[in-house]
Structure formats: C-alpha cells, structure tokens
Amino acid sequence: MSKTIKGFSKLSKSAKIDWLATNFTHDPISFKETLSSYWNSDKVIQQLHDEFIENTISNYYLPYGIAPNFIINGEPLAIPMATEESSVVAAASLVAKFWSTRGGFKAKVLSTEKTGQIHFFYTGAFEDLQSYFESNKQRLLDSTNDLTHNMRKRGGGIQAIQLIDKTNELANYYQLHLSFETIDSMGANFINSCLERIASQFKKEDIEIVMSILSNYVPNCLVRAEVHCPIDELGKDGRAFAEKFNQAVQIAHIEPLRAVTHNKGIMNGIDAVVIATGNDFRAIEAGAHAYASKDGKYRSLTHCSIDDETFRFWIDVPLSLGTVGGLTTSHPLAKLSLKILQNPTAKKLMEIVAVAGLAQNFAAIKALITTGIQKGHMKMHLQNILNQLGATDVEKTQISNLFKETTISHSSVMTALKKLRSMS
C-alpha cells in the first residue's frame, strides 16, 4: 500500500480507480460502484469525455436546466444553464417572464478586441530597441502567416503590435503588446500560438524574453445588456420599488463588501450559460472581476437610473466567448446548447450571456429588497435537504406544504420530518 505512485497517468482507468480505492478509502467496493454509476452506458460517449482531460475516472454532473421566455433584441430564446445552485434557473425564468411583457432585454456588443503580450527584459538603450522593433515589425507579423491564414480569411487576425516601455514600473521591463480579432472563437490557442511564434523571432542582444501569453483582462471586449420601462409598469408600487432597487445598486457601487456579492450573483447567471456552451468560466470570471476593480475600487458591474419616470437597469461586462473551437464543438451538450440558442455568433452569445447576468442580478436585488433572499433560495433547497434525509415522495409533499410560510433550515426540516414519522 502506497499513497504516492509513479506512472499513474499511464495506468488504465480501472487500475487508477483500484489504486485510489485501495489507498484512500475504507470501502473500495462501494467507492467503485459510486464512481461507475456515473459512467455513460454508451462507451463511445464515455471515451470522448474521458479524453477531455488526463486521469479521468468519472463524470461530474452539473444539473443542466432551461430558463425559457427570454426576449433579447426582440427574439424569444430559451437559455440553457449548467449550475449546481438551486435558485439560479428558477430566478432566471421568473425575470425573463417579467421583462417579456415590458419590452424584453436589449443587448449590444460594444467592442471585440482581445490582447496578448510578450513580456521581456532589455538592458540596452531604448532607441536601439525601438529601431529594432520598427524595422522588424512587418517581419514579426509575417512570421505568423501560416497561423493566421484561416483567421484572416474569416475577417480576423492580428490587428496591431506595439512596443511598450514599462521600465518605470519594473527595471528593464518591456512588452510587445498585440491586439487580435478572433471572430467566433475565444481565441486563446490562436493568440498564444501567434505570440510564441513572434517571440521566437524577436531576437536581439540584451533582450531576454520571459513569457508570451494572452491576457484574460479584456476591457475592450465589452457587451452591454439592459432593461427599461416606465416606473408605473414595475408593479403596484412601482416608484417605491424602483427607488429601493436603485438604492441597492448604489450601495453596490460604493461598498466593496456588497459589490463582491452583488457581482457574484451576476456571475451565477453568466457562468451557467458559459459552462453550458462549453466556454471557459475562469477566463470570464477573471475578466469580469478585474473589470469591476478597474477604477481602483471594486464596484458593481450593473448600473441603475430613474429618469423621466423611466426605470433603467443595465450591465457593462467584458466577455471573451467562442462559438467555434474548444469544447463548444466537441462536448455534445455544449453543441446542443448552441443549437438551443439558434447557433449564435460569438457576438450574439456575448449578448445572451450578458442578459443572463443582468437577469440574475435583477432577481437577486428584487428578492433582497422585498421578501429577502432566503425565501426563494430555501424553497429550492428544501428538496435537496429532503433527499439528503431520505424522505419519500409522500413525505416530500407533506413537508413542502408545512414549510410554505415557515423559515427553512436543515435542522427545522429534520425536526419536522422526525415529527411526521413519529406520528405515522
């Protein structure tokens, strides 16, 4: 028995699981049963998923749900979401419905620039570097021709290359800063390949290249989504609601403790669509939160105004997304998600995802300023608690009725279930 191992990645899947079961569990048989109960019965499908990463031993299920009734720029859409958080799809559906009779969502891509940098140190004279760069600029760009060929055919490619002096921040530190248009692909592999190629051609004495890599900070790959309507269409006490809503957004602009949670709620909606469409949610998260901190203080990504009796609520968020390449075309459910969304371009997907974020934030603020967040959340979570406690379908119905107006907590549900069972 050994808890470390050589050559693990070369073992077969079952040998990997055996090693794990023997060395890290006390119940190897039930351990293996649980793992294999999540395998797909179709071996071809399973092999596809096994090969996405290294050392795959099973499939982690994220619930895949549908939020219908989104009207985006006049087009009705049902949005697929992959999320484990119980209230996200329910909230999205409610808000989609609410705005569907108030003009729906408007969304617009403001920019699509992506960037990458070759980070290097240089100890010589700046003029020499500058003249080397200027006289070799075209050669550097041309060196990527085989890599950019297809992208250029689709209207994208490298848009610009600049030499940037960063020596006032770190001694001898410079960048080649490139901007890219990657059309319908997220572009990470494309950008990194171009950067590495150029770096390999950027050779001069006193230049030491540190690294070449895209940036996930994409403030110029920006989309805006919004809703607006006359205040009196917001409900029977429309003005009071609008004003309180506006206060909640204002608080998220000046108080980071609130802003972080406020934006976290936005990302609940955004990530669910990002994952469902096979995109990289870490890239999206990093870009969005960094954007939220861009003026030196962490702030809300959404904005609210009340002018001339009109309530307006919008989000500006950087989203680097793809609808071709990567998992978007190789994960069957990611492909299916894009199909449900009518096979959007990357720009259209940016609009849809921004809308999902805005909708989620609207739902959260609406709940927070009226009933409180716990009511809706725990209502959804009640089923999970009941499943955990092994409640039968009959018990589930009885307990759900019981908790319609009562505060739900794990222990209160447990007590109620015990009581119910002792009575029967």
Add this chain to the structure above:
Amino acid sequence: MSKTIKGFSKLSKSAKIDWLATNFTHDPISFKETLSSYWNSDKVIQQLHDEFIENTISNYYLPYGIAPNFIINGEPLAIPMATEESSVVAAASLVAKFWSTRGGFKAKVLSTEKTGQIHFFYTGAFEDLQSYFESNKQRLLDSTNDLTHNMRKRGGGIQAIQLIDKTNELANYYQLHLSFETIDSMGANFINSCLERIASQFKKEDIEIVMSILSNYVPNCLVRAEVHCPIDELGKDGRAFAEKFNQAVQIAHIEPLRAVTHNKGIMNGIDAVVIATGNDFRAIEAGAHAYASKDGKYRSLTHCSIDDETFRFWIDVPLSLGTVGGLTTSHPLAKLSLKILQNPTAKKLMEIVAVAGLAQNFAAIKALITTGIQKGHMKMHLQNILNQLGATDVEKTQISNLFKETTISHSSVMTALKKLRSMS
C-alpha cells in the same frame, strides 16, 4: 408553435424537452436522443440530480479526474478535480510529483472570519441610532438563538455585531456589520437567515432596511500555501530558473494585463477542487479576485522570493469553503471527493484548495518561462481535436506521433489527417 410559454416549470421533464425540441430545433428526434443519452440509467440517481435545480433536462458532464502525489503538511493526498480544461489535471500531477521530493507543500489557515451586513438608510440623528443600537444589541443577537443553536454547539455562531456609519460615502447609509464563525459549513444559508432575522427585529422610526446579505468578500478567511527548496534542487540550472520564475511573478504584481491571466491560472486549479467537493466556485472566484484588487491595483495572488539560496513560492488566498451542508453532502460525487481527501474539516479543505491553486500557478509559470504554454496545452488538446475530426484509434496514434515536435493547431491536425487518409 410558440417560443414563449406559461407554466413551463410545472411541465414534466419530457414535456419540457418536447416543447424545447419543437420550438427551438430542426431535428427534435436527434435532439432528444442527445439529451437522454446523458441521463443516468439509475432513476433514483437521476431524480436526485433533477431536483438540485429547476427545469433540469439533463446532466452536464465535467470530466472528473485525479491528480495524485500531493504531499501537504507531510500527508500524501490524491486530489479530485472537476474541470473541462485539458491541461489542468496533467499540470497538477506533474507539479505534485516535482515537489513531493522537495519537501512537499506547506499550508496554514490564517483566519476563518465570515461577514454579513444589514444595509439600511436612516434619516434621524446619529446619536439616537447609536443609542437604539447599543440598548438593543443583545436583543437582536438573542433573536437568532433558535437559528444559531446548532452552530453554537459546534463552537461557531455570531462573533460580533457593529453599527457602521457610511454616510460619508452615501447619504443616510449605515450598516449593521456582523462577523461569523461557521466551522465546517460554508455558512451562506446560516448567515443570511441570521441577518434576515436581526433585520426583522431592527425597527425604529427613520430606519429603512434595504437588504440583508452575507459578503463573499472574505479577506479574513485566509489560507497560505507554500513550497520552498534550495535553489540548486530546482534542476540543473536552478538559479537561472528561479530568477526567471521570480521575474514572471514580479511582472504579475505590477502589470494587471498579466495579473488577471496569472490569477486565472490559479483559479483553474482552485475551482476544479471547489467544484469536485460540491462548493460554490462563483463565491470563491469573487472573493479571490476582489482580494487581488484590494490595494487599488489588480495584482498576483502568488508571491516569490529568493533568499539565502532558498527559492520560496506562496499564495495567500481567501477561501470560504464547506465540508458539510449544501451539495457537499447531497451530491454523491462531492461526498466521494471528500472521502478521497480523507474527510477533511473546512480548514483542511482550505489548505488543499490553496495548494491546488499554487501548484497550477507553478505549472503555468514553469511552462511559460521554458517551453511556452502551448506545447503541453495542445498536446492534451490534440485528443479533442482528433475526436472532433472522427479519427480512429489507429489514426490517433499516428497523428500523435507526428505532432510530437510540431506546433499543433486545429487546421494543421486536420491537414495531417487528410493526408494520412489519402495515403491509406
């Protein structure tokens, strides 16, 4: 045919899918086949997953893999990771192995405080508010006794309550700021329930409560993970490697365009464990990125030093995690992940997750400053491209051999496969 619908959530799963297939696809039959090919053949398991969220129509697979050979505070662990990114588990495994012969990882929880706020406006005199707060403080805390009972038994609960004057930032804006110890639970439901209860008891003329909600900004729920070794143990050119590595980390401290991507790579490792253990990755992402921007400029979460011939690399990251409650105990694979990790406390899970982030960052920087990021990444991604192109097992082997030393791109692989097929 209608692309909007009433009462969708009340439809049966198959009626939901029928509506979707009819109104949003051109091939309803194959659409339904794809969706159902991802259902679990065990109806009990499937129902459990269906009930986690609303409108569930299938299971979105994230590959679930194992990175072995982590030594954390002397204990060997195999870390379960759920991620779609092809290189994450491979990178984690390589780095775990590398450090396993150099003392392993050290990790330490620095603090475990969580907070929540009741945000309110108040238009009266501050002294009146203050005296109302002071004389009612105990009553407010006592009002949560039924909610905090179990948590107090385990050593947690509400730690403090403060009245905070924010009127210099927003007119009439104040907070009740509470801090919590939630032991082994992430605590979101607990904190929100306590806050809502206290808010319902905090009643005085001129007080208007806006909302009550936990904060996902948790700078005082912090963990540190680190590796260190003598420079000459880093490899045959240890000093040059250490210095270049240090440069790369320095760049991520002063250049946000790099810092965002640098931290994104850290989150690749962190989120994979967070998801595998049933925790909420949006909360973790929001807290980590906001922490990275805490001094007014977005910076690296990891740090590096070279002192007295010792290379040291560490991360400080806020992580609010649970090992009880929520999905951690209701998702069978989350439970299994915790079992593989030897059923850790929340504090121990914080250490493991921080190590996973540090390891991923080490792998990324090592690749970036030596071979470049694309080599390892595309090697893993090659299988995905080949699967997408419908390559047979024989073709996969041949193409993989062909691309051992060549730049991999989607189009170069496609060309090679075409050529291979035309020759056979």
